[in-house]
Amino acid sequence: MLDLEEAVMGIIVNAGQSRSLCFEALRHARTGMFTKADGLLAAAIEAGKEAHAVQTKLIEEDEGEGKTKMTLIMVHAQDHLMTSILCRELVTELIEIYRRQAM
Template identity: 55%
Template structure:
């Protein structure tokens, strides 16, 4: 197998998994906005799993490079790293925003309960 081809495959897999992680995180946020808590949690778990797969690929590539420039840095590699970092940030921010949605939901429920008394 052509070593460059294997690298290209790994980079594309990193992009695919990172993209899935970001997409799942955003879907989780939409579910939370609609108070679909179990679905939001399931999607967050899927986002985390996809991010872990992408991160493993990144870690493997870093190990293969050994800080010596053995792996060529090209536009697609930079694109892959960008996807991963965006996915990781999205996952963290979505987690916090979902917590805020839960707090808002609890306050609204408490307010509605107080209004019925």
């Protein structure tokens, strides 16, 4: 059984790291540093996977039965995760636009 507080912090920290790495990748792409941007985006994907893995464990333990106590911090963690996923998707598209403009 996961410690709920530890799990929630795992989601928040990893999702936040993913989002930060996405924006750092975007800054590098803007200046034409695509290799660096791609590396940062890859790191962002890995951090996102870590956050998603924690979320998946919580869902599995809940078994759709409401076993996991829903708190404001849990909602906050889910918000961080979903925002980081959206950020990664948008930043990936923006980097591709910068890459095409640089050709």
